[in-house]
Amino acid sequence: MLMLMPDRDPREGKEISPEKQRQNRRYLLLLILNTLLFFMLYRILLAYAELTDKTFGSFLLMVLYMALLLGFGLAYLIYNRFFYRSGVTPEQLPADWSEEQKTDFLEDARKRVEKSKWMLLIIFPLVFTFFIDAVDLFIIDPFLRG
Incomplete structure (x- = not known):
């Protein structure tokens, strides 16, 4: 059975306290919510730029997301x-x-x-968003819509 929150720390082999488990669950929930938020916001703004024929807007959005990823990644x-x-x-x-x-x-x-650790709440959603965008751009778009 897959356990998202183990009872032992895999690096140190020590028991994880109930308080630490609660923090980890909260962190996982925040990570999922942030990922959904970042991804949905990105896709909505891209769709808006496409509907209004503002390709510069989609370019700016992509550059903004890249700058955020670069900044937070380097800071981390x-x-x-x-x-x-x-x-x-x-x-x-x-x-x-x-x-x-x-x-x-x-x-x-x-x-x-x-x-x-809080910086990962921003870095991971940005990486996920770019990954899905790349899959859409280089795999789905050419082969399925082609």
Whole structure:
């Protein structure tokens, strides 16, 4: 059976608290709603631009979505320091560091990922929207409407 919300953290093998499970469910719901909102808004505005023969409007909409995706994507990567700290164990850190420094270094990476999680609520819907648009443009349009 497919479980969207597991009881254990797959990375650490620890139990996930009921509070964390509620947060994850809320996050998943927000992600689905945002994806629907971004996609529907994009398609409605594209249809409006097509109906009014304003190709510049559809071009502007696409550029706006691309700029948002680029901006939030770069902000997410830069804030998380391009994830160069992920997968690092305390043994891989410099030997002259104290245990406290090693713990702080690793904990900072975890905190940054948690704090920047909200950006994924914008990044994923934009990626999904462009993916569906590309499928429509390059697969559905040429072969089915052709």
